[in-house]
Amino acid sequence: MDDDLHFYGKGPDRPWVNSRLTSAGIVGHTTKNSARLWVRVWAAGRYALVLSKTPIPAGPPGSRPGPADGALVFEMDFAEGTDYTGVFELAGLVPGTTYYYALYCVDSNASPGWELPPNADYRFFRTQREASDKLAFGLISCHMPYAENGDVLNIQMWERLYSTLEEEDADFLLAGGDQIYVDGNDAISIWRWLMKVKEQMSALPAEGRIDAMRSWYRDVYRGYWGFPWLTRTFGRFPTYMMWDDHEIMDGWGSYTRDELAEELRLWWEMSDADKSRELARSMFEAATRTYIEYEHCHNPQTAEGVFDYAFALHGCAFYVLDMRGHRNYDNDHDERVLGAPQMERFLAWLASPEVAAARAVFVLSPVPVVHAANFVVNKFDLSFLGLADDLRDEWEHRSNWSERNRLLSAVFAFSHEKGRTVAFLSGDVHIGAAFRISCEKWSKAKVYQLTSSAITYPAPEALALVVREAGWLGDAEGVAQQERYSYRCLDKLPQNNFGIVRVEGDAGSTSVTWILYSRAPDGKNIVRHKRIDL
Numbered sequence: 001m002d003d004d005l006h007f008y009g010k011g012p013d014r015p016w017v018n019s020r021l022t023s024a025g026i027v028g029h030t031t032k033n034s035a036r037l038w039v040r041v042w043a044a045g046r047y048a049l050v051l052s053k054t055p056i057p058a059g060p061p062g063s064r065p066g067p068a069d070g071a072l073v074f075e076m077d078f079a080e081g082t083d084y085t086g087v088f089e090l091a092g093l094v095p096g097t098t099y100y101y102a103l104y105c106v107d108s109n110a111s112p113g114w115e116l117p118p119n120a121d122y123r124f125f126r127t128q129r130e131a132s133d134k135l136a137f138g139l140i141s142c143h144m145p146y147a148e149n150g151d152v153l154n155i156q157m158w159e160r161l162y163s164t165l166e167e168e169d170a171d172f173l174l175a176g177g178d179q180i181y182v183d184g185n186d187a188i189s190i191w192r193w194l195m196k197v198k199e200q201m202s203a204l205p206a207e208g209r210i211d212a213m214r215s216w217y218r219d220v221y222r223g224y225w226g227f228p229w230l231t232r233t234f235g236r237f238p239t240y241m242m243w244d245d246h247e248i249m250d251g252w253g254s255y256t257r258d259e260l261a262e263e264l265r266l267w268w269e270m271s272d273a274d275k276s277r278e279l280a281r282s283m284f285e286a287a288t289r290t291y292i293e294y295e296h297c298h299n300p301q302t303a304e305g306v307f308d309y310a311f312a313l314h315g316c317a318f319y320v321l322d323m324r325g326h327r328n329y330d331n332d333h334d335e336r337v338l339g340a341p342q343m344e345r346f347l348a349w350l351a352s353p354e355v356a357a358a359r360a361v362f363v364l365s366p367v368p369v370v371h372a373a374n375f376v377v378n379k380f381d382l383s384f385l386g387l388a389d390d391l392r393d394e395w396e397h398r399s400n401w402s403e404r405n406r407l408l409s410a411v412f413a414f415s416h417e418k419g420r421t422v423a424f425l426s427g428d429v430h431i432g433a434a435f436r437i438s439c440e441k442w443s444k445a446k447v448y449q450l451t452s453s454a455i456t457y458p459a460p461e462a463l464a465l466v467v468r469e470a471g472w473l474g475d476a477e478g479v480a481q482q483e484r485y486s487y488r489c490l491d492k493l494p495q496n497n498f499g500i501v502r503v504e505g506d507a508g509s510t511s512v513t514w515i516l517y518s519r520a521p522d523g524k525n526i527v528r529h530k531r532i533d534l
Helices: 156-167 190-203 206-224 228-236 257-268 273-294 340-350 374-379 388-393 398-418 461-466
Strands: 024-030 035-040 045-052 072-078 085-090 098-105 114-116 124-126 134-140 172-175 239-241 309-313 316-320 360-364 421-426 432-439 446-451 470-472 485-493 497-504 511-519 526-533
Touching: 024 124, 024 228, 024 239, 035 045, 035 098, 045 085, 072 085, 134 156, 156 228, 156 497, 156 511, 156 526, 190 206, 190 273, 206 273, 257 273, 316 340, 340 398, 360 398, 398 421, 398 432, 398 446, 421 511, 432 511, 446 497, 485 511, 485 526
Parallel strands: 134 172, 172 239, 316 360, 360 421, 421 446
Antiparallel strands: 024 035, 035 085, 045 072, 045 098, 098 114, 098 124, 134 497, 309 316, 432 446, 432 485, 470 485, 497 511, 511 526
């Protein structure tokens, strides 16, 4: 492959204003007796992960590391083919126990010293407790701190997120989409880079083309994840992730086949629509493989090609929906967003005994179920305005009503019959918010929409103007009164933010609390916003 098409090691040719990620760890899915720990190293080799119930001594400078007394040791080979990443499957752990970790290379010719040095301040995690009537977790989305002028904005949000999770004794962090932006800044947009090399890429065989494109996506992950407080947060708290459009391309899946070809033709000045679509599909394949490599591999394990997943913790049930892997605006209206197989998996989970017994239920929908007014979403869906993909992304767009209502009817029936609170958790829209959703048919249902977005994206505060205080979902006209869905805004916050959810009490007296923490108007401090008891 032509090295000019490959980003790896290009250094100053890629204009990152911050240091890129080299070596790091991410604590993933964690149970009472196991954990998945993702690691990236600097060079190929065999590495040993040391896991200890007590802080790990670093040893004298320059000395070769080794396992501490009583520590568990897990070994793995890392290679260039996986971008020097891998997941340690940690088994045989003790519930409710803090484990410190560190990593070193065991190859005889490796330089002495730690790859991931011990650090008792942040390089540790805790397994799930046997039981607890308290649960706390964080919710974030939309990490894009780069201004077009080269400044880095709002990055202090990560330090405050870390300290807040510590103060809350949080059990985990839920990253609800757009952990990176492959097209968020012109200087580091890989789609703009494709414009420059489109002819060379079209001439490559499929796998060679995808291999080059993967180097671009990897470069973006390494740049966006190169901030110290971000890596400390991911490496300290079990973090569950789901992608959204910007891990692929802005609005991915919300164009028609012809609109996508036209969009790419305008960017790339290519007259061949089929060739444009072929390049786009190769980019999607590269994005998918890199998403698995950097994000999905440390989530709960799923079948090949399936990215939605469920987990449970301290009597609460969670389902994480994938709204990008299947999304296709050209599909039948019943399966444009989630698709029939994913919908069936979700409905089976909702009907399971484990969920019926849960004291609270949470559904991550990367795009909110309730956000912008129906008028905005459906009257401005015009390609020449450049808004079509963003508006079709919304559940409130008419093309998604049938699928959304199947989701809502199942959730409302469950909440009404079981007496459980169900909260949709979302990001994407660059506004923090909370809504109560109601339906007369299921009058006892307690259903909410909680949105945290964005943690660093410099969004204009005028976006709050598209959020209505109350109203009906867009398909209410012609629907019987008792079957209409209405909503009421409990709070909205246009500044950068992250959310904290607390659950307390047993199944008979469960309380759920939502708190947003936001960037203060002065842009320097971070303040605690309104507390909402659901």
